[in-house]
Amino acid sequence: MDPATAPLLANSDQDRREEEQQEPGSWVREFGTESKKLWKLAGPAILTAIFQYSLGALTQTFAGLVGEIELAAVSVENSVIAGLAFGVMLGMGSAMETLCGQAYGAGQVRMLGVYMQRSWLILLTTACLLVPIYVFSPPILEFFGETTDISQAAGKFAIWMLPQLFAYAINFPIQKFLQSQRKVLVITWVSGAVLVIHAFFSWLLILKLGWGLTGAAITLNTSWWLVVIGQLVYIFVTKSDGAWSGFSWLAFADLWEFVKLSVASAVMLCLEFWYLMILVVITGRLENPLIPVDAISICMNIQGWDAMIAIGFNAAISVRVSNELGAGNARTAKFAVVVVSVTSVAIGVVCTAVVLATRDYFPYLFTNSVAVAEETTKLAILLGVSVFVSGLQPVLSGVAVGAGWQRLVAYINIACYYIVGLPAGIVLGFTFGLGVMGIWGGMIGGICLQTAILIFVTSATNWNREAAETESRVKRWGGEIANQSIL
Structure with missing residues (x-):
């Protein structure tokens, strides 16, 4: 057994026993403490x-x-x-x-x-x-x-x-x-x-x-x-x-x-960043695209502002996971993921509810055209789904960055976004004649698949092993030269 991993792996059973022995009140207090650090x-x-x-x-x-x-x-x-x-x-x-x-x-x-x-x-x-x-x-x-x-x-x-x-x-x-x-x-x-x-x-x-x-x-x-x-x-x-x-x-x-x-x-990030940008380009290929493009642009504007919240949590969980893994605190890193996931889902539910409740009104903040507003209202259901999923997905990407899984997530993104989601959107939008609803619906399917895979990967992660690998990475990349004089 690797000497670097032995102490951490030896503590895994003890960590599990401690979790089992915790009282509900203790768990709530720990959740509150971690939530404060997160915010x-x-x-x-x-x-x-x-x-x-x-x-x-x-x-x-x-x-x-x-x-x-x-x-x-x-x-x-x-x-x-x-x-x-x-x-x-x-x-x-x-x-x-x-x-x-x-x-x-x-x-x-x-x-x-x-x-x-x-x-x-x-x-x-x-x-x-x-x-x-x-x-x-x-x-x-x-x-x-x-x-x-x-x-x-x-x-x-x-x-x-x-x-x-x-x-x-x-x-x-x-x-x-x-x-x-x-x-x-x-x-x-x-x-x-x-x-x-x-x-x-x-x-x-x-x-x-x-x-x-x-x-x-x-x-x-x-x-x-x-x-x-x-x-x-x-x-x-x-x-x-x-x-x-x-x-x-x-x-x-x-x-x-x-x-x-x-x-x-x-x-990893560009495959995510460009994915929904492609949506506007593809929508422009529809017959009579002016109204659908205007409607989807309004939806992307709403989602862009909502994304600011997700970006903040992405940065926060990346810091929490990387710091705790670097310190060898496997259980704390795992618990931080749980807290940020629960928080993001709760915020996603609220934002989705706001979008759906105002779907007949918010389009008129961006346009005076009744046709564009009505098309935007139709798309609001998909916008709500996208806002909900996009609340958790960037957080899981932040976990991946904090743990150093970028290469794995890049492969997942290619498969889910560009092999499944994008072709599905094109087929639904053009072949089945569903227009912008089909294009966006297919692409949301790719996001849902990617999120589901990231949930599975995160849930199945051995955080003690991740902490051990982090210790090895830090020593390999900096530990041996950290004490050298810096000019």
Whole structure:
């Protein structure tokens, strides 16, 4: 038996006996304690997601006040070009959640700064590889059916937004670095302050001074770099309780292993991130697509705001699982998964009830068209199902990131989303003539299948073995060099 695993495996029977002996009141108190820890992480993470999501949304709103072509340019660049880059960067940066969280839990605090620098190297290189997509975005957009005028305007705006791409590359490793140490309030305060500044200067440059798209690009780029600078100032000044010891040549060590985990994280997240984006594209292939596309866009807008809650819990459970596994607390990691799952399901039930109860009213917040509103009302049932399932699914993905299962989940996503869900949606929508209801229904089936598999994987997990593997990973990746001097 591996000496590293023996103590943990030996305690498994004892942990089980302790669980069996616990009284209901004790379990409730433990649930409350874990819930407080969860919300301390999830609350600020939800606010951060809303603040950062609002940067692009606010720019889009001000651009819409200038003119239709400006609105289209910002909307297409923000949702398609920048959305693609956002998914890739956030996904690759998620490797930091696994490594930093587990190293922090194991007490290898100094390695967090090294991991962040490795992630910077990888993400900056990836950003350079994504530059051609920005440069050649007009023909790419036209290839997917966008009009020439909108493609040219969005392409011009995309080139101006290249600084944002490199801000993504720096920002996401920083956020994972701070999140793994539970310093989520720092990110929230910085993002909130930048949003206030962004709102004022967007009004000033885009509307008051009449700079239009130029003003939009200046304010959005500047705002994202202010987020980066604000967080870096905090890290460099405070040293983040020893997690930052300066730049180090160790950042160039073990890069290939780091790249593999980063790519697996990116594939896992992008397969999820792009899945529902494809829904809008496929709906546009229907006969007379204008009303269905408008209706599905309204539903995606609602789900986008609801997703901010799921993103917060995703970050929170990733931190809790990685920290506890790094510390060797297998039972606590398992219990944290139970608590976050129960909490997410409860919130999902409430959000679903709100959607269904207001399905005759909320469409008119986004449109004056009776036809679009009626189509949106029809889709509200599927929106409710999607909101419910999407409440638990990101949480289980967060568990996977915290435990380091990115590669496994990537395979599950490919099978459930693109081998089952997407073909089922196309068949139901086009072959059986069910239209947008069939397309979305089939794709929701893929999400339900993926969620069911993740529930099974999580339930069947031997958390003592996961803790032992985490200890081995931390030693292999950082334990032997953690005491070396950092330049």
